[in-house]
Amino acid sequence: MRPDRRSLLIGSAALALAGPAHAAEPLRDDAGRALDGVKRPVARVFPAGPPAAILLYTLAPDLLLGWPRAIRPAEKPYLLPQAADLPEVGRLTGRGNTANLEAVLALKPDLILDIGSTAETYRSLADRVQDQTGIPTALLDGRLASTPATYRRLGRLLGREAAAEPLAALAEGILATMRERVAAVPPEKRPRVYLARGPRGLETARAGAINVEALALMGAVDVAGPGGGLAQVSPEDVVTWAPEVIVALDPAFAAAARQDPLWQATPALARNRLYVSPSLPFGWVDFPPSVNRLVGLWWLGRILYPAQFPEDIRAIARDLYGRLYHVTPDDPALDRVLAGAL
Numbered sequence: 001m002r003p004d005r006r007s008l009l010i011g012s013a014a015l016a017l018a019g020p021a022h023a024a025e026p027l028r029d030d031a032g033r034a035l036d037g038v039k040r041p042v043a044r045v046f047p048a049g050p051p052a053a054i055l056l057y058t059l060a061p062d063l064l065l066g067w068p069r070a071i072r073p074a075e076k077p078y079l080l081p082q083a084a085d086l087p088e089v090g091r092l093t094g095r096g097n098t099a100n101l102e103a104v105l106a107l108k109p110d111l112i113l114d115i116g117s118t119a120e121t122y123r124s125l126a127d128r129v130q131d132q133t134g135i136p137t138a139l140l141d142g143r144l145a146s147t148p149a150t151y152r153r154l155g156r157l158l159g160r161e162a163a164a165e166p167l168a169a170l171a172e173g174i175l176a177t178m179r180e181r182v183a184a185v186p187p188e189k190r191p192r193v194y195l196a197r198g199p200r201g202l203e204t205a206r207a208g209a210i211n212v213e214a215l216a217l218m219g220a221v222d223v224a225g226p227g228g229g230l231a232q233v234s235p236e237d238v239v240t241w242a243p244e245v246i247v248a249l250d251p252a253f254a255a256a257a258r259q260d261p262l263w264q265a266t267p268a269l270a271r272n273r274l275y276v277s278p279s280l281p282f283g284w285v286d287f288p289p290s291v292n293r294l295v296g297l298w299w300l301g302r303i304l305y306p307a308q309f310p311e312d313i314r315a316i317a318r319d320l321y322g323r324l325y326h327v328t329p330d331d332p333a334l335d336r337v338l339a340g341a342l
Contacts, residue, residue, distance in 0.1 A: 030141040030153060031118040033126065038136045039110040042158045046104055048092040048114035048129075050288035051142050055115050057083055058291055058324045059151065059167060060160055065089060065107050068098075075281035077333055080326050092129060093122070101132055109135055111157065115150070115290065116142040116210075144213045144293055147171040170323060171294060175217075178297050181308045182219040191304055193220040194243035194268070195286070197230070201238075201246075201253040201263075205230050211286045214293045215247070218300045235262045242267050245304065246274040247285055251340055275303050276340040278317075281325065295320045299341065314338065 027035040045063045047053035056064050061080055066089035076084040089107065090099030093114050104112070112135050114126060122139055130137040138157055140150050148168040155164025182190075195212055197203040205211035208228035215222065223241035224231060239262060246268040248254040254276045257263035268274050277285040277296065284296030298316045301309035314334050322328040329337065 027157060029118075029126070029138040029157075030146075030150070031123040031126065031139045033123065033139065035136045035138055035157070038157065040159060042110045044107065044109045044111075045158070046089065046092075046107060046109035046112045046135075048112055048137075049116065050091070050282075051115040051290035052113045052140075054282055054288065054290040054292055055140075055150070055154065056113055058326075059154060059164055060158055061326060063158065065109055071281070074336075078281040078321060078325055078327055078329060078337075093125060101129070104135070105133055111135065112137040113154075113157075114139045142210070142289065144217060144289070145175065147175070147291055147294065167291075167323070170320075171291070174294050174297060178217060178301065181301065181305070182217075185219060185305055185308065187219075190219040190221055191244040192223050192242065193245045193247060193304070194223050194238055194241065194266075196246055196248040196253055196257075197250070197286070199250050199252050201248060201250070201257060202233055202235070203230055204233055205286070210289045213289060214285050214296055214300060218297065218304055220245070220300075220304060235260075238263070239265050244268055244271070244273060247300075247303075248274060248276050249279070249283065249285070249287055251276050254340065273303075275342070278337045278341045280337045291324065294324070302342070313342070 027038055029035060042063060044065055045056055046065050047056055047068060050068050053064065053067050061083040064083060064086060066087045068089065068091035070088035071079060071084045090103065092099050092104070093116065112129060112133070114122070114137065116122060118139055118141055126137045126139040140153055148171045151164045151168040151171060155161040193215055195204050195215065204224045206224045206227040206229060207216065207222040208226055209230065211230065212222055223243045224233065244267050246266065254274055257269065257274060263269050277283055278299065282288065282292035284299055285293065295317055298309065298311065299313055302313050317334060317337060318329055
C-alpha cells in the first residue's frame with residue numbers, strides 16, 4: 001500500500017490559516033460555545049475520544065497528538081506510518097475514561113477536540129475540561145448526517161478550511177446518494193435488521209442510538225425497537241424479532257451463530273444474510289461512530305439493497321480509504337478488510 005502524495009503534503013503546508021476576515025467573528029463550536037484564545041496556527045490537538053481522533057486524522061493527521069487507544073498492528077497498514085505510531089493518550093469522554101488532566105496538560109495541546117452529542121451534559125463537560133485545563137475545548141456534532149458541516153467547522157477551528165472542503169463535499173455526496181437510493185425503496189421492502197455486538201451477539205442498540213445511525217440512514221428497521229442506547233438481549237428475543245438481516249461486529253460471534261440451531265431459526269440465518277462489518281482500521285457501521293461510517297454506508301447499501309447498489313465495494317473502499325485515511329490499500333489489504341463481509 002502507498003500513502004497518497006497529497007496527504008503527505010498536509011503536514012508540511014499551512015493550509016488556509018484563518019485570516020483577518022475571521023478576526024471579527026468569534027470562533028464557536030457546535031454547542032454554541034465561544035472558543036477564546038485558540039492559538040494560531042493550531043499545531044497540537046488532543047482528541048477527547050475515538051470519534052474525535054478519527055475525524056481529526058482524516059483532515060489533519062499532522063496535528064494529532066495521539067490515539068485514545070493505541071493503533072494495533074493489524075490496523076497500522078491502513079494509516080500513515082507517522083500517525084499510526086503515535087502513542088496512546090487515553091480518552092476524556094465516553095465510556096471508560098482513561099486520560100487524566102495532568103497527562104493532557106503535559107502534552108501541551110493548543111486545542112482539545114471532542115466529537116459526539118452536543119447536548120447539555122456534554123456541553124457542561126467541555127466547559128469543565130476547558131476551565132480545569134485552560135485549554136480551548138471544542139465540542140462538535142458527531143451525527144452522521146452532520147458530517148459535512150462538522151468538517152467545515154473543524155476546518156475553520158484549525159485554520160484548514162481549504163483541506164476541509166473536499167472532505168465535506170465528499171460526505172455530502174455520499175449522504176445524498178444514500179438518501180436518494182433508499183427513498184426509491186418502498187417502506188415495506190426495507191429489511192428488518194438486528195445489530196449484533198460483542199462475542200455473543202447479545203448486545204444491540206435500539207433505534208435512536210448513535211450506534212445504529214448508519215443503519216437508520218439506510219432505511220433499515222431496527223428489530224430491537226425504539227428507545228436509544230445499548231441493550232442486553234437474549235437469543236430468544238432475537239428469534240422472536242425475526243430479523244431478515246443480522247449485522248455482526250465480531251467475527252467469532254458470526255462463526256458461532258452459523259452453527260447454533262437457535263440463531264439458525266432466524267430468517268437472516270435461514271437466508272444466509274448474516275454479515276460481519278469490516279473493522280480495519282476502524283469499524284464501518286459502529287465502533288467508533290465517526291466518519292469511518294461513510295465507507296460503511298456503501299457496504300450497507302450493497303448488503304441491504306443489492307439491486308440499488310451494484311457498485312464494486314472493493315473499488316469504493318480503495319478510493320475512500322485513500323481520501324479519508326491517506327493510504328490506498330492494495331488487493332491483499334482489501335482482502336483482509338473485506339474478509340467475511342460479503
